[in-house]
Amino acid sequence: MTPSTTSRNFKRHKLLRAVIPLAFWLGVWQLAAFLVDLRTNGHGALLLPYPMLVAQRLRLLAVQPAFWQAAAVTLGRIFGGFAVGAAVGALVAAATSALRAADWVLTPAVKVIRAIPVASFIVLVLLWAPSSGWVPAIVSGLMVLPVLWGNVSKGVAQTDPLLLEAARAYRFGRGKTLRLVYLPSVLPYFASGCATGLGLAWKAGVAAEVLCQPKLAIGTQLYRAKITLETPDLFAWTAVVIVLSFLLEYVLGFLFRRLGGGKT
């Protein structure tokens, strides 16, 4: 088998791995929508619309500038909140791992943030934030912070003590030890925390938009679809959230693979 044949087979396998599950679940959705339609005497679209109907709604929405504006603003809000939450979570983890006093003071606070229900945060932040547009970003950040704190703390604790002793023996300074030992050791934990945190950020951020209803937001569109009983729109906007979430996850995964040089 030549290398080009192997490469072609690999690409074909990758394509099938993506297409077959998608086709299977679309089939399940189609069948379920058909059964619901049957049970509701042709009013099934109110409860579970057909995939094709959702695709048509999505196509109609996509030609409106407001659709792209809402998607872009939501993406910006959630990514902004996620990025700040991830950075603060990592910094707090570095502080609580390095300094006992910081551990005593900050660890209980982070654990409380982790335990607070997202609905409480949304309502509280809505009361405190200068405008409703800030709430989804702040809530997303607060959801991500404890996840990153937990993962990065674990990464620091799991850093190989033999490598740290070697760094001392070979007279690495603090900066070099941080750059050559700690950061590469923690990177997989940070990346894993980001993957988990990103999902949480989308869930919490869109929920916050539904409750706060900023002018341009996917969550606001979801709420409107709900009160007008436009279930296909609800599905269409949900599909947009899923696509944006996958896109962001893919970009972050790509960046982490580049950062790790494929060696971590």
Next chain:
Amino acid sequence: MISVKDITVRFEEKTVLDHFSLELPEEGITALSGPSGCGKTTLLRVLAGLQPVEGGTVTAPKPPVILFQENRLLPWRTVEQHITDVLPRSRREEAGRWLALAELEGEERTYPAALSGGMGRRLALARTLACGGGLLLLDEPFTGVDAPRAARILDRVRQLGMPVVLSSHEAEVVALCDRVIELSGPPLHQT
């Protein structure tokens, strides 16, 4: 003179060195030989200043540099980066010299995962030598390295002119050293 006087090393309940004393000349290559668990690694770590001792005194040229029993390579750094990481910025072009000493030419861009056991050991040795110091402590430096190559590398190490204390199980390596200190079984008590 390299000396340890009346030192005791304990790991929880286990005593590895018990009021142990030893003097070594500050030149040439000294081999520590003895059965597994007799305290060779502990003694090297004491000389490197990495192992706390109870009482006694330790006198050794500063700074010591140690090749650990494990390679302790960084999976995310290339062969060449392992050497440049321990060299000051002004001496980074010396990396090739240290890699040549350990017979690792052509492997500059290889990552540790792609090295054989013997190559990894030679890289760890090259890094230790590049780091430099007043006393070279080598814990089983030629594990997985074939005897003729080990002999060639040890000869190059000798030419560096640094005092060397090494531990080894390999008779061929021990035979090439200037003197051999035979250590008895645990707990080690030698005066």
